Amino acid sequence: MLAACGLESAEQLFAHLPEEVRIKQALNLAPGASEYEIVEYFRARAAENANGYASFLGAGAYFHYRPVLVDTVVSRGEFLTSYTPYQAEIAQGTLTAIFEFQSMICQLTGMEVANASMYDGSTAVPEAAMMAARITGRRRVAIARTVHPEYRAVLETYARNQGMPLEEFGYEAGSGLADLEDLERKMTPETAAVIVQSPNFFGAIEKVKAAAEIAHRHGALLVFVFSEAVSLGLLEPPRDADIVAGELQSFAISPAYGGPYAGIMATKEKFIRQMPGRLVGETKDSRGNRAFCLTLSTREQHIRREKATSNICTNQALIALMATVFMSVYGKQGLRELAEQNLAKAHYLAGKLKLRFSAPFFNEFVVSANGKAPDEILRGLLRKKIIGGLALGRFYPELADSVLVCATETSRREDMDTLASGFQSE
Amino acid sequence: MLAACGLESAEQLFAHLPEEVRIKQALNLAPGASEYEIVEYFRARAAENANGYASFLGAGAYFHYRPVLVDTVVSRGEFLTSYTPYQAEIAQGTLTAIFEFQSMICQLTGMEVANASMYDGSTAVPEAAMMAARITGRRRVAIARTVHPEYRAVLETYARNQGMPLEEFGYEAGSGLADLEDLERKMTPETAAVIVQSPNFFGAIEKVKAAAEIAHRHGALLVFVFSEAVSLGLLEPPRDADIVAGELQSFAISPAYGGPYAGIMATKEKFIRQMPGRLVGETKDSRGNRAFCLTLSTREQHIRREKATSNICTNQALIALMATVFMSVYGKQGLRELAEQNLAKAHYLAGKLKLRFSAPFFNEFVVSANGKAPDEILRGLLRKKIIGGLALGRFYPELADSVLVCATETSRREDMDTLASGFQSE
Amino acid sequence: MSKKVRPHITQNEALLFEMSSPGKKGYQLPALDVPAVDAAEALGGENVRDGIEGFPEVSEVEVIRHFTRLSTWNYAIDLGLYPLGSCTMKYNPRVNELVARLDGLAWAHPYQPEALSQGSMEVMARLEAALAEITGMDAVTLQPAAGAHGELTGILLIRALLEKRGNPRKKVLIPDSAHGTNPATAAIAGYAVENIRSNECGTVDLEALARAADRDVAALMVTNPNTLGVFEDNIVKVADIMHSKGALVYMDGANMNALVGISRPGDFGVDVMHLNLHKTFSTPHGGGGPGGGPVAVKKVLEPFLPYPRLKRSGKKWAYDFKRPKSIGKVRAFYGNFGVLVRALAYILAHGGEGLRNATVDAVLNAVYIRRKLEAHFDLPYKAPNMHEVVFSDDRQAKRGVRTGDIAKRLIDYGFHPYTVSFPLIVHGALMIEPTETESLRELDAFVDAMIAIAGEIENDPDFVRKAPYDTRTSRVDEVTAARRPIVRWVG
């Protein structure tokens, strides 16, 4: 091959590089390892993580059962090792699946259009805020303190540099719901978006309709956020929202220490051209057969460059496919039953604990440590092979005595009983 | 659907069954379980088996590293969920792979034709014996005591009912090799086949040429058996054999508590019509493209019925495919290097132990327990998370003080050192 | 052309040998942590081979592409209906693949200590019990590797019992509708085969049977429902006839998908039978195997089962090797354990009610196909069918189109063909078994395709005779393949 290229040595391939930019010595990395050693290495790392614990962590990453078919589908090389479906004629598999994904997200959220995915829930939030700003021509954003603290942190990073002033509104100490009076106070004629999450970070069901009413009365859009997608199997979808930004991790995506997950964005038809991210549309091929292709890409960076609706390019297609398979397996009936099981488990567990807030909740709730130090309780539970939840002091100093606890369909009654006794007893 | 069938109830489907044959009460089985529960059940069972032990067991089932690609390939639904490739036009994938399998088995064994697989090594042995009987028109079979005891047991089951007298010939107490003088003594004009295994059950390399010479001198065929396929990466293939019957478990097939494995049968071209099992042959399609199909099925039960060369129908196609992928990944160079690593590991370990036999060995050898009870030594090793080998008394009463030990490329030096110290010390 | 399929490009691919280049490799081994050994020195130079001539040398990416490309040339259950009669090509649940791969099961060594094998032993014990319950038999061995192997085991058990009783006898009776493995098995077990003709309903002719059943007969091998999918409604009488002559009844259980939860062979006179785990119990066929052929027996045959047997010893499972009457071993170790795991997973998933429902759906689907097609194809036997239905190509043959041609044409319509030319008692058989896992949608598409082909045959029989047209490989010349067999690559 070298000869065919008119070269005498591979070195010549790089002869045109200025001497000064060439590496002088070999990379200081371990020598190449065999498959066997690589597997051993990661097995050893996996063993250093939690293993064999019953976990009641939620807070934006949930333990749900994953139908085996999900992995079967995404392990097929045709899905796993293909690129973005730019060449529609040899990408109808991916395109059709994304079209189904978009459709199911619409059905689930009550919206009219959904894109092909965002990075995750947290980054979908600033994208939604920027989209609201484009639509309304305003710059301010009001966000509830009951939105996932990390989502708020990400919004904060984006907003600061975008010149988008952020205003947080608080929550009611009793109910654990966003304080809509506080929101009302903080609305301005410059407010582009009001952002609420439901179930909120405390697991409580927000009064979305009322929040929407306030937003709309002030000419702002309501951005609805969710981090626990399973709740949509049972909860009224956010029909009053203008933009929905959410996280699908609950749909067959393993917690994977935080990623990759899949964010979604959905909205009303009229806002479609302000939406970030890829979209698949239905069309026909030259023989008249139904076909799908990427569409409205004039919104996107590769066409519109600095005027694009977002800089997103690579998204989370394969993870969105996992969620699509998940939704197909569970279907209409299954998703509801799944949500009902979550509700039942969480309410069983909650019944044994002292709850901090009074609002209705789905599968997560805040537990008061009864005057004890949450960390101590959690350490005690670890000894019983239970990860008892998330101590809230880290994100809410005023809740330093509280723990966020989540139960899903995977939570076993006996583990819940153990957890409860850890909170009660010495 | 019932209506379309002119039925009012599903019960009517079975109305034609005599009342007396109908089940009176429901099957006494647990109610149907969810995927989740099934996985839990088998995880619990898996946990009751050995986990985290370093094992030096061989004896017909070997621990070798399995390239990840093997599972990737056989997990593809197109291979996993297809039937025997009777309809060649939509089974070229399976057919091509089997043709490659047959070809590689020929290359590996030095034979001219190989079939599409047998159940396993143990059942390939009686099939080979019966084939030799058909070819020679004789009925007696001489088999070395150094052939895997379970293979001999299976042969014994078949032979007893076929009216094929079996004669075992012994082994040399010093070398651990088949006693060819004993063989010579036991040859008769009625002997159809002489069966030897190499490496034999003790891991030792038999004198196959000499055995073949004896067999042929008496007008019998030599059947060569192997249970450790990796040895063929390094050992001279059995060119002097007439039939080769072997076990491919070593080629990426997990030990799986004894199966499914894949047996092979290979022979000379001239014996092809006496061979049992499926064969794939090359041909053309009606457009002149190369194509493959099942061929010479007039040997088989579905055509020849009681006159067939065997009753085998379902074989081990998917397992043979695993072996095919394994051979492709390792290839010429890799298979040799793999065998060399096995040789080196076994010789390192053997160097620290007292060997019972003197013959050259591949990756297995017999260790003398030095007057101690093997079971005691093995129990001591278990406490160190080592499965130290197979106590031979079960199969060879005269070797009740000996242990069969195997080291492969997966054996770690530190584990081998621990094993050795278990044999040496108190 | 049908709406079920459309042609699309698939990759061509050379044989591995043809794409080899010296020095390429797809593997890397860990560095050796012990001294290398000179092979010639350790083994003797005469024992060391040269490089394996012609063996492939390809890269990892070439391997994955090779087999991925090949795989796209296959049809499979995962792609659509696979109505091969007698093969019970039902959906293979993927959770079964997952559990069979759990480390503690997949990497268990057959000789690891019993105390460290309790999980495997429990799996086998539970499967044995479930299969005994399903068949109504008293004991089960899991050792046989497939149906035919189970048949052999079963006939050897019969032989052992009769031997014990003083005379192994000489013959096995087999209906002419039987699968080829039945006579082949009888022969290997050392018996002569005597065919019993079927009556006009396709079932065993009682008179012929009574005539043939003399004191030389060791057993009858009967398939129920038989290969026409018809239940042997005289089965109790059949068994009585055999038993009255001191002979036994072997049942080929390949068609148990018609009976599970509805009727138990142990309740209608069967003494010994095999099951095909790769049919009734959904373990994947994998292009031809592996399978599992457990054999279930009545108490009288239990002492003869292959050793070892599982037995309870306190709270643990143990193996009993001391089985003096045992026929011996039919396979090394304990059977196709990985297949057993999958079969048990299937049984656990369904439970008793689920298994019965599956049977009902399997029969309903076959009856539906019969109803929809009986106006278009000749149905030689009119008795009620169960899980499969067998037509003949009688009408189409008059236009010069045979069952094999119709099968090939079905491929163009996007289906795997039915079983062709079996059972032998039907001239030009089309043997159709949909299984319970097919949707009405898929069945209707199949029915439409069959009817469309029947129409094509009326209009242009020659067109059908040259099918398939839309496959990457057109009709394959099997005659030439057999005439001058090329069964390995020679470069």
Added chain:
Amino acid sequence: MSKKVRPHITQNEALLFEMSSPGKKGYQLPALDVPAVDAAEALGGENVRDGIEGFPEVSEVEVIRHFTRLSTWNYAIDLGLYPLGSCTMKYNPRVNELVARLDGLAWAHPYQPEALSQGSMEVMARLEAALAEITGMDAVTLQPAAGAHGELTGILLIRALLEKRGNPRKKVLIPDSAHGTNPATAAIAGYAVENIRSNECGTVDLEALARAADRDVAALMVTNPNTLGVFEDNIVKVADIMHSKGALVYMDGANMNALVGISRPGDFGVDVMHLNLHKTFSTPHGGGGPGGGPVAVKKVLEPFLPYPRLKRSGKKWAYDFKRPKSIGKVRAFYGNFGVLVRALAYILAHGGEGLRNATVDAVLNAVYIRRKLEAHFDLPYKAPNMHEVVFSDDRQAKRGVRTGDIAKRLIDYGFHPYTVSFPLIVHGALMIEPTETESLRELDAFVDAMIAIAGEIENDPDFVRKAPYDTRTSRVDEVTAARRPIVRWVG
């Protein structure tokens, strides 16, 4: 027609919604082990929805068939060469998929205690160190989810540093050859974009740069090698110009597959850059994502990196959240951890030498394609290319055939097309990146196909303009799709 492909039947398939029937399900949940709860009572009736309208109701076998059938309509790396320029479609090793699925990693919760997360943290720490070594930079954040996200992170880091220095400045300079994410990112980070034109070699025009680089400029975003596959040979001078104005140099590392082991951005003046793990480090694209976009920085930018940072605390890893200068978080948790696992596995498999060899092969393969095709296609920029080569359709356009048409015709020859119409500085670009994992055999087949198409264009341009012909879906009407967008199923 080429020898690379042959058409074969593929299954058609309806949308899930169209094949739904009420009451069907593909799942089963374990029985509830706690009392059921009345949803309306627990949540308030107004909070409980009705059934999800239109949501699919299908069986398990229908699900697996649906997606299996769909998958057969896709092209993929596992099927053949995928020479999308700028995308580095290399082989995705399957062992990486295995390790990413190990329970202890895949089921680790991001909030589980640090003491129970040491394995994950070690993986991330080791990957950070390896990427720093490969790029010659001082610190790495793994938080960004993809390349564009990394760009944003990098520009925000620059902004934070400049703010700290007193003035965040107003503009970012971007060569006209840059990828669209670069200007889009600068805009989101609050900067105006100023384009820098390329010189006749396709590299940054030094004079134009010097002119543009005023005190309002925060940074230059440069891709090196650039999107022509050409190394910016003045990169050191470029960096000097920027630095002399107090501006920083951001490098888009999408093309690092040309440099790993050969040249390190940290050694030629780059201050901050991102890597695309889903390009250079072989993590699978999955039909569009997920990716990983780690950002590597020089020491001066380290204090501004997103929190938390990994730090050593005794023998353990801990998170440092107290990072007062941090730009904040760019994503929840720690990044696309599963992608990080795969990237580290890739690095471990290769080692330093292996990574360098991969680079050499990647460049050699691209140079080979250039040599073989330059007689047939116009090469607008003649500078030596590295990992990719960009032709233009200049000659073919004269016959009315554009790069997009050639791309479609390539499909009939069994290949995924190259990148079409990018970079923008080449009119009608054909951007070809073979990567190192392609065999000579596959490259030659591609070259032959390209030459054959060039010939077809001479003879029958119209034929090429209507390609592809052999796909199940013929040329797709993208214009209509955009004119009246249908982006969800409405029944």
